[in-house]
Amino acid sequence: MTAPLLEVRALSTGYGRTPVLHEISLELGQHRRIGLIGPNGHGKTTLLRAISGLIAPWSGDIFLHGNSIAGADPAKIVSAGLIHVAQANALFPHMTVAENLRLGAYNKRARAKSGDTLEQVYALFPKLRERRGQDCRTLSGGERQMVSIGAALMAQPEILMLDEPTLGLSPKLKAELCSAIERISESGVPTIVVEQDINFMLRLTDYFYLIHQGQVTAEFRADQSLDNQKIMDMYLGLD
């Protein structure tokens, strides 16, 4: 049996002395598009931050291609191809779109291909080509999100983690970003998506985990004929 692409095993962590995640386990492998859903403040973002090395695990382990990356340097994790697009992220506000994208290809592995990748990013988000000389802080929320995702693509992701990529966007922009993300996973990049909108979750993932109070409380196949009401009840803790 080959190791899953990414496996989180009984991971606990938190901030200061406050625990957030309690022995959480999940894996990306059999399903190449997984999702995390659940109320705000229950640990989805913390989980992604722990995976990408921004905070250290207290216990448990994280495996990338079967090798432990728990507590590793973020730069090492990025070099291994695990790229995390943080939530509502303005990247570098006082730098131009092009500068932001170029910084996406900072790691050695991505540097050589950055020219071709930049063209692919501009093809995926034509708006960014128009705005390439503009400072990021002057962009709209949707355009900033495109820059964040574009910079992540510049890093040559082998696994892409997206934290609420459509947060605070209009329905039209949400749909636009969703199809861009669909195209990214169709191009062969496995994804982990945090999303609040159940319909987008069903579109963007094959399998998703409900995270409640720092634990996985339910798992769903996205192609199951899902009872939305049941999910919502669990989401709201009514079940």
Added chain:
Amino acid sequence: MDWIDSILAAAQPILVSGIVLASLYALMATGLALVWNTLGIFNFSHGIFMTLGAFVAWQFADARGYGLGLSVGIAVSVAALAGLGVLFNRVLIAPFLGRKDIVLVAVMTTLAGAFFLENSALLTWGPRIKQLERILPGNIKLMGSAISLHEFLIVILAPLVLLALWAFLKWTRPGSAIRAVGQNRDSALLLGIRVNAIYALTFAISAALAGGAGVLLGAIRFITPTMGTEPLLKAFIVVILGGLGSFGGTIVSAYLVGFMEAISTYFFGAYWTQAVMFGLFIVILVALPRGLMGRD
């Protein structure tokens, strides 16, 4: 129209002395601003970096030291200060990164480092005043006032150094990384930028700039263990007046402060200048709390 004549007569020496001061402040303040913009701390060792730049250059260059000539002295001094910057970051800043009160902690640790080095300089080189040779001997006449060629060199060199620094920050990979880390540390980490290495590099550049300023100043003023104290204070004024986070503001502000100081010295005398400067500083900050070109 006597008063017009007297103002015109005053304008030339004010312009000349103002621009020399301003150039030195620009070099000092940019180093200080670089560390603030990138690490979010104020480095109170920045003044002693300048002092040590002058002492190290003197030690290697002067006949009473190793007598290796001025160019060796300057090269060794700038390199040594870059190294010292890395060391200071490692010992006084890095252990406390990530703490919520890092700004306050850094004030204490860098002040402690400054006192330590100031007294070390006193013990090593003694209280007797020293002076570096001028890089270019002789004088020239500039707009009717005679100034030394060395001062003229300072006026030319400072903008060139700042231009080189700007180009480095704007066009090179490590330069972009320095700006990126200052603007969004987490995102920089998530793109694989080694933030701690960038902090060390920032400190090295900043300390080397201070050391270079010390070498330049050490030939027109006397080198003493406390020679960096006043320039440090002025650099703080410059950085805050210019607006935190803005290099452009820092540079504009350096030239403004330099000229204001020259004007005040001419009309009110050196004795009152400090008070006048701080008075103006407070007035400007009341009107523009974010400084001249500060970012949100």
